Amino acid sequence: MSFDEGLVDWISEALEPMGTVTMRKMMGGATLYLNGTVFAIIDSGSYGGALWMKADEESAPIWEAAGCRPFTYERKDGKMSSMPYRLAPDDVFDDADEMRRWAELAVEAGLRAPAKKGKPKAKSKGKPKKG
Numbered sequence: 001m002s003f004d005e006g007l008v009d010w011i012s013e014a015l016e017p018m019g020t021v022t023m024r025k026m027m028g029g030a031t032l033y034l035n036g037t038v039f040a041i042i043d044s045g046s047y048g049g050a051l052w053m054k055a056d057e058e059s060a061p062i063w064e065a066a067g068c069r070p071f072t073y074e075r076k077d078g079k080m081s082s083m084p085y086r087l088a089p090d091d092v093f094d095d096a097d098e099m100r101r102w103a104e105l106a107v108e109a110g111l112r113a114p115a116k117k118g119k120p121k122a123k124s125k126g127k128p129k130k131g
Contacts, residue, residue: 004049007042007093008032011051014096015103038113039106041085043071051092052085053106056113060086062105084109 011032012021019035032040040053052071055063063070063086071085091098 004042007049007051010093011040011099011103014092014099018100018103018107034103034107037107037110039103039110040088041071041083051088052083053088053102054109054113055084055086055106056109058112059105059109084113 008021008023008030015021015034022033022036024031024033028044030042031038032042038054040051043050043052053068055068055070066089068086068089070082071087072080072082075081088102089098092102093099
C-alpha cells in the first residue's frame with residue numbers, strides 16, 4: 001500500500017511560508033522534513049495514510065490536550081512498541097494556519113531530538129601515510 005502523495009503536496013503548500021518540505025519514502029510511507037529537520041511521518045499501514053507529527057516529553061501535554069494519541073505498533077514478536085510521534089489533529093488537513101501551528105511544534109521536537117550517530121567509517125586498506 002502506498003501513501004497519498006496529494007497529502008504531501010498539501011503539507012508542502014501549507015508550510016511554504018516556513019520553509020521547504022522534503023520527503024523520503026520508506027516502507028510504503030514517508031518521512032517528512034522541514035528545512036532538513038524531521039517533523040512528521042505518513043503511515044500507509046493500518047491507519048490508512050495517517051499523518052503522525054514529531055513529539056517529545058516537552059510537547060506531550062499539548063498533544064494530549066488536543067486528543068492526539070501516540071504512535072504505537074505491534075512488533076513481529078507480538079509486543080507493542082511506540083515511536084515519538086502523535087496523530088495529527090483533523091484541522092491540519094483543511095486549515096493551513098493550523099498545519100503551520102502544529103508543524104512548528106513538531107519541528108521544535110525534531111530539533112530537540114538527539115542527533116543520530118552515523119555509521120562507523122571503514123578502515124583504509126592502503127598503506128599508512130608518512131607524515
